Amino acid sequence: KAGVTQTPRYLIKTRGQQVTLSCSPISGHRSVSWYQQTPGQGLQFLFEYFSETQRNKGNFPGRFSGRQFSNSRSEMNVSTLELGDSALYLCASRRGVEEKLFFGSGTQLSVL
């Protein structure tokens, strides 16, 4: 069974640009969550999608948005990039709220 796949692995952008990250969950998982990881900040929850609906949202500005498609694949978009958005963005999937999360390898975003 394929794991959670995130693309691209690395991204370099400049301030003011926008970026779209992609995540393909494990087959059969309808829940996809996104996290931002920066040194010393742990994993900050961005949002979770379940069956194409945003189920939960963390405390991030509206520049961070996402969506989920009918095949459970998810995208995350960050508009008007700021230097502070430089981070590792992790996607994870699970079958249900009681289940563990399976994580992808992440997308390392650098904003210059």
Next chain:
Amino acid sequence: AQKVTQAQTEISVVEKEDVTLDCVYETRDTTYYLFWYKQPPSGELVFLIRRNSFDEQNEISGRYSWNFQKSTSSFNFTITASQVVDSAVYFCALSGSTYNNNDMRFGAGTRLTVKP
């Protein structure tokens, strides 16, 4: 709202020492799920254990053991006879069960360094 606190930012031990990583959580749900993850230097998060709120039995898996105490809202993780390969960042996480509370929230992590 849910919250997970890992007060220990960094711990350094010498190989073969025992080490306990603390985790304290807050939730209003009566049914919830607790997790521990390991993030080695390679970066990929590795699942270690899941525990639901109705199961307070401690668990042992090899050199790893977990102590869940609802009375103190704690879910601590002990590594016995630590090894260099245990060096990693360890995250405790909580997932509630009610709407708006069922996403998984992580603590800030504890960086464990095991020296030879």
